[in-house]
Amino acid sequence: MALDSNRAKMPYLNKCSLIKQGAEARVYRGIFLGKPTIIKERFPKLYRHAVLDEKLTHRRTVQEVRSILRCRKAGISTPVVYFVDYTSHCIFLEDLVGSITVRDHIASSQESGQDPVCLSSLAEEMGKILAKMHDEDVVHGDLTTSNMLLRQGSEDAKPDLVLIDFGLSFTSALPEDKGVDLYVLEKAFLSTHPNTEQLFQRLLKSYTHASKKAPAVIKKLDEVRLRGRKRSMVG
């Protein structure tokens, strides 16, 4: 029933194709103002009190677009935000047509036994971009190789690394938060891509080189590795 009333609110989404459904939002692909577009819809959660739900959903939508703008201003590639609808909590984003996830890229490179030099330069690029992002005090909150895309620009140029899904992002200057960000990536990276310990070390090395604040973050990362992502063990 809730789904129906929600659908009626945004008849446009019925014409788009649903590409992903998660606990927080649905992601559609469609055309907006003539351009290929990704629409992220944070649907109402019936298990929450309506007022609380509205507040949380609104705040997360705002947080997501703010982080995207902050990253873009710092020179980090992210999808362009075309339009935000705060009544149905939809974000309209640029669709990076023809891009592939870093996850797929690493997997296919490993499978085809391509020379590892190519992947290590990618890992270095990732480290550099994450350092830039953390220097802007943006903590992504959900770093995985699936949330990074490779966009092929002009033919011979190096593909551009684009960060996506800032749904869990927030701003923080604390090395603790940045350390956890890297820890989440490390866990995701090593579990999706077997035998990449060296590759991830490369990433961390380039992160350390690129950021002045890196030593404090890496120190926290070492702490977090020992205790896990949550600081408090109570409760």
Next chain:
Amino acid sequence: MQLTSTLELYPDYSVTQLLFKDVKNAAELRKNAMEGLVQGALINPSMIVDPFQILVASNKAIHLQKTGKMKTRSLFSEIIYNLSPTNNISEAFKRFGISDDDGAVYVVLVYPKEEAADISSIVSRVKGQQIPADMISTLTDAAKIKKLYKVSPQEETNGSLLDAVICRMAIKDVS
């Protein structure tokens, strides 16, 4: 010559964009618009990078009108306001609306699809030469736009000026 588009979110509406250069009666046009004789938004073309920018502003204006959240008094003034990176209404008009001595005018019409737009009346009112709307880039003042939207050189490494402008327009209410 003019560019007419439909909006996917509001399929009942059409948006038509007309571009004029060598305009001699900007002051008169501005007066006409304020009196409601011209049912459209008159925009300073030097602040526009691409027709897409106008579509984003128009779509948002209709959205805000439908949800009762407009910041200005009419749909057309809301389009001009939406183009501006700041929340200052009079500044938005000053920068993005036309001034009495402007030599070029960008006209944006928004109307229900079943009604034909009164394009000929606009064309006859403007004393100037109509040129294709997608030639807007020849009139764009990129330096002025970069300054007003505060686009840094490092931001330009990862996208076009249009991308930077669109993002700021879309996010300005919460940034």
